[in-house]
Amino acid sequence: MSNYIALGWSDLALAALFLLVNAGLSIWLRLGLARQLLVAGARMVVQLLLVGLVLKWVFGAASLWITLGLALIMLGFAGREVRARQARPLAGIWGWSLGAGVMAGVGLMVTSFALTMAIRPDPLWSARYALPLLGMILGNTMTGVALGLDNLLGALEREKRAVEARLLLGYDKWSAMRPQMRRALRAGFTPIINSMAATGVVSLPGMMTGQILSGVDPQEAVKYQLLIMFLIGGATGLGVLGAVLGAAWRMSDARHRLRLDRLSKAK
Amino acid sequence: MQTALIGPVDLTLAGGEIAVLSGASGAGKSLLLRAIADLDPNQGEVVLEGRAREDMAAPDWRRMVGLVPAESGWWEARVGAHFRAEPDPAPLLAELGLADALDWEVARLSSGERQRLALVRALQLRPQVLLLDEPTSALDPEAVSAAEAVIRAEAQRGVAVLLVSHDAAQRARLGDVFYTISHGRLAAAA
Numbered sequence: 001m002s003n004y005i006a007l008g009w010s011d012l013a014l015a016a017l018f019l020l021v022n023a024g025l026s027i028w029l030r031l032g033l034a035r036q037l038l039v040a041g042a043r044m045v046v047q048l049l050l051v052g053l054v055l056k057w058v059f060g061a062a063s064l065w066i067t068l069g070l071a072l073i074m075l076g077f078a079g080r081e082v083r084a085r086q087a088r089p090l091a092g093i094w095g096w097s098l099g100a101g102v103m104a105g106v107g108l109m110v111t112s113f114a115l116t117m118a119i120r121p122d123p124l125w126s127a128r129y130a131l132p133l134l135g136m137i138l139g140n141t142m143t144g145v146a147l148g149l150d151n152l153l154g155a156l157e158r159e160k161r162a163v164e165a166r167l168l169l170g171y172d173k174w175s176a177m178r179p180q181m182r183r184a185l186r187a188g189f190t191p192i193i194n195s196m197a198a199t200g201v202v203s204l205p206g207m208m209t210g211q212i213l214s215g216v217d218p219q220e221a222v223k224y225q226l227l228i229m230f231l232i233g234g235a236t237g238l239g240v241l242g243a244v245l246g247a248a249w250r251m252s253d254a255r256h257r258l259r260l261d262r263l264s265k266a267k
Numbered sequence: 268m269q270t271a272l273i274g275p276v277d278l279t280l281a282g283g284e285i286a287v288l289s290g291a292s293g294a295g296k297s298l299l300l301r302a303i304a305d306l307d308p309n310q311g312e313v314v315l316e317g318r319a320r321e322d323m324a325a326p327d328w329r330r331m332v333g334l335v336p337a338e339s340g341w342w343e344a345r346v347g348a349h350f351r352a353e354p355d356p357a358p359l360l361a362e363l364g365l366a367d368a369l370d371w372e373v374a375r376l377s378s379g380e381r382q383r384l385a386l387v388r389a390l391q392l393r394p395q396v397l398l399l400d401e402p403t404s405a406l407d408p409e410a411v412s413a414a415e416a417v418i419r420a421e422a423q424r425g426v427a428v429l430l431v432s433h434d435a436a437q438r439a440r441l442g443d444v445f446y447t448i449s450h451g452r453l454a455a456a457a
Contacts, residue, residue: 159342161341165339165340167306167325167329168329169388169392172325257308258306
């Protein structure tokens, strides 16, 4: 990476001017967005600076336990986000644990697979590889899982009569919920399919752009990006499937009833 | 049998007999029907001709104990997709004035049409018990008599019918035995 161009703080301050211009426009046009824009911008600066510090420390410490601990914290935030994006999540511990559990399962599985079979850093759990990989996989899986769950639970609630009509005609619970489950899976898969289809034509993926900017040969950067997209696609698919099946199981019982009482109270 | 909201309820239905159930809104009529069909969690003993409900899979139970709710559910665009090929629903549909309804769109059905179609759909399974929740509430007088004739024919075939009705005249026309329900408690009525 001989031709990597390091940025100075003054370069960043200059770029931040664009955001200030936007805020000024918002005040001038009375959009009422200036405050939100500046708060979000300030949050981003603080969060990223902190992450930079933490990652520098973690890479230096090179400890398996610290890496695992950070992975757990990331999972916690992803689980919280999945729950927050649903209009009416499952009630009780299920609302938290189904999404987080599924993401923990596929996230750790796919990340370990990539580390042991494809990238093979030394040591295998090296935070420099493990954490960014897990982050990208979790970020995408999270979107899919949240969409899938929200779609399924919303549909079961809205289409209660149709589901129960099928139950009353002697369908078992899986057949009775099949149309809703199928749509939920579709909703969960759509973003990743769209992003695979548009990648490289409409948008250059952020990670690949980053590697190219830091001086990596574009063809090498493309290989890394493909690896990541395969991992993300696989993890999202498995995550959405697990979450939708788990939620459908929880929303019904052994006597093939639809259990809307297992949703959290309406907001 | 009881649920969180109704009961305990002790009720026996006889084959070939139409039992009518009345009671104020919110008294638990629909909940009682749902509990018998095992659509809501409930405790207690429910038996069909000596066979306990819990010894059967719930879908098998619901094929024998058919519930037609007051509001029917539909999941395909076309009416015909909600019906089995066997037994042929056409004679029953014709009897209820819906001869060519299988080609219609669900979105364009009137509530009275939905009500009659849901009845035919449930009867295709040849249930031994029929639980009907206000099956004629949205029908005009002519359609009411046609639907009542169908219900009576089912009873004559030996089916045990439990019918919820708000209409005193209909209760008198159809009922063999009478019950009222109030605050989730069932009582025999004259």
